[in-house]
Amino acid sequence: MSSISVVDMDLVLSSVNLRKLVSRCIPKELIPTNWKCKKGYIYWDLKDLLKLAETQLGMFESDQALLEALLNFLRVPGCPNLLQFNIDDSLMALPEYHMSLKGSAFIYKSDIYALTSAIPCPFIDWRRVVVQSALNKFRRNMEIVTFGCEMVDSSNDILEKLAEQFDGNCWDASPCSDYDTKTDFKHAAAGFNIAAQTAEDMYEVVERYMETFPLEENKADYGHMFTWIISTVRFFLNFVEKNFPVTEKATVRLFVTGKENYVMAHELLQSLKNKNLDVSGFEEEIQRMPALSTLEFRDVARKVKIQDMKNIEFIRIQSSTPSLTAIPIPSPDGGYCVRASDALHELLVDMLLAKKVLQTVESEAQLEHLEKYFVSVQNYFDSDRGVFFISLNELNVIKSKWEECYEANLKNSKQAKSVRAVGNEGFSLEDLEKELKYLDLDKVFPDIYTVAEWSYESVLDVKPKESLNQTDMTYMIYQCQIPAQSKDLYQMGIIFGLSVLQERSCGIAKKFEKSSGGKSIGRS
Structure with missing residues (x-):
């Protein structure tokens, strides 16, 4: 795959957030009810999950394989917001790189702010949690306001550059040492050209901890923490401005599935218009197309003028098979979508491996209900419409309809059997x-x-x-x-x-x- 991902192996993920991630990536029927997820270390929790699940999670070779499947979802741009992670979780999952046809490395623009997880923190104990929570809030806010599918050029040594930016004691303890109110904090932040709403949101995160660690008893600590938070955000914004300048060329994702190469039509139109390239020959045609319609790359080459093609960076997004759940992809409207085939895969996994409906079906009438369900969602998967993606909201509707159908018509008292363990000698x-x-x-x-x-x-x-x-x-x-x-x-x-x-x-x-x-x- 033409992408590089960096993941800190000392992955920090609270038990609460790990459970949210597991629940999103694995059908509930495959998660043992006695799994506590409270070991405090992600590998131990996942090893415990596999042990309790036995062959129910036999599709995973090891806890490392399960972790990698979870990390695939964790790498989704804006994942902490998507899964509504607790703000005080220090998440160490860094951006994934994708290569353009011209050989340049790109990342999603919203993923720039995931780099905050690599900033060294000088604090310990509860103070460390406080400042990292505030920095997480900054990251979440910036990911929300950053256009979802926009991509930016990024050098492969960006982590080294980040380390240089924050090398040593790069902050002055004087600006906020005597400031201990929200007004003081916002005033100091304004002096560093930090948006007022960002400053207010970060302060409110810090303020939560003041119930446990009172301000009056820890005034000096809070002063130093306020200083570090504001200085770090400003230094990071300077780092972004320096290392991620506005891309001169239009950026368009090129989705690769086997020998097929295609783009999202509305993304192409929007990106070219943003760079004032000529779209007059196909704008009306695309505007009439459904939201997530695609164009084959050869069709793009026919529609876009030759000189304009030179001013477009087509960035490869490789297709790969999800383990159990469809992996969300940022969509041109600022939300998320998934490949329709991946959505179908997730649906069939839930039917055949999780709920095991073909093991428990007891009548022809039940099979008819299953057929009616497929008919009810067929429009979401009709490739004749030229739509090979469906929105995440549509996927949720499909899954909700399936749950309703299953509960009302297919859920039986008959207990489905689990696959038996395979021996060490293979099987015939x-x-x-x-x-x-x-x-x-x-x-x-x-x-x-x-x-x-x-x-x-x-x-x-x-x-x-x-x-x-x-x-x-x-x-x-x-x-x-x-x-x-x-x-x-x-x-x-x-x-x-x-x-x-x-x-x-x-x-x-x-x-x-x-x-x-x-x-x-x-x-x-």
């Missing part, structure tokens, strides 16, 4: 078939053994039988169930989505072979 096709029968999947889908043979043989093309593991078994069982839904999926007009899922199924062995030995299985 016969073992896979026995597992499918044990799970009662042959009852609703008698042809599943034919699919199993194809699935198993495709895996053996790239890895030996002896190396097959729990991850392989889990995803083979998942892929074997997808053809059972093929009638509904084709009726929905989402052949593209089904083909993508089948391609993923064919590539399972390669994907999970990379995940062995502690490597990740999520987005790279």
Whole structure:
């Protein structure tokens, strides 16, 4: 993948925020009810989660693989706001770099403010929590007001430059030492050209701690903390101005899926207009298109003038298979969207692996309800409309409708079985078939053994039988169930989505072979 991501391995994430992240990335049915998430260290908590879940989370080879899947979501620009993380969490997840066709490195503009997590802090104990919480509030505010899908040129040594900016004692203790009210704080911040609302919001974060650590008893400490907060924000804003100048060229994301390259039509239009490039030949056409419509790259080359193409930075955004949940992508309207095929994948994971509906269905009437549900959401996935993305709000509607359908029509008293543990010697096709029968999947889908043979043989093309593991078994069982839904999926007009899922199924062995030995299985 043409991107570089830096993650501090001493990842700081509170138990409360870790649970929020896990709950967003893993279906609730796969999270053990007795998982406490209170170890205080992310690796211990995730190791505990896998131990309690047993084979329920068999798609993850190790706690490291699970962590990488979570980090893929954590790297989403503006993730702390998206998941409504507690403000006092010191989050160490730094920006992801994407390469343009011309070889330049770019990051999302909103991700600039994630760099605040790498600023060294001179305080300890509760004082450290106070100042980092205030800095987190600054980061959150800036991420909210920064245009979501805009990207900026960034050097690969940006962390080194940041370290140089904040090397040593770079702040003077005098400006705020005697200031101890909100008015004083805002006045001092104004002297450093910090916006009044930003200063007020940061002060309110600090003020929360004054109930536990009274101002009168810790006046000198608060004075030094106020000084550091204001100085650090000003130094950081200077750093941004110096290292992230306004990009002269228009920036447009180029989404790459296999051999296909496409852009979001409205992003293209908006970016070119912002740089006063000529859009007269296609503006009206794009304005009539749905919000998240796409254009193939060759169509862009035909529509945009040759001289204008030279003034556009097309930035590759590689497509990769999510583990369980669709990864949000900043959209041109300032919100988020997901690939429609990824949304379908998340939906089928919830149906087939989490709720295990094909294991518990008891009547033809229930299958009819399932078919009606697919029909009710078909417009969201209709590739004939030229929309290969759906908004995050639409995904939430799709999932909400599914939950309602499941609770009202498909939830049975019958207890679904879990996949049994795979031994250290791998497993055979016969073992896979026995597992499918044990799970009662042959009852609703008698042809599943034919699919199993194809699935198993495709895996053996790239890895030996002896190396097959729990991850392989889990995803083979998942892929074997997808053809059972093929009638509904084709009726929905989402052949593209089904083909993508089948391609993923064919590539399972390669994907999970990379995940062995502690490597990740999520987005790279």
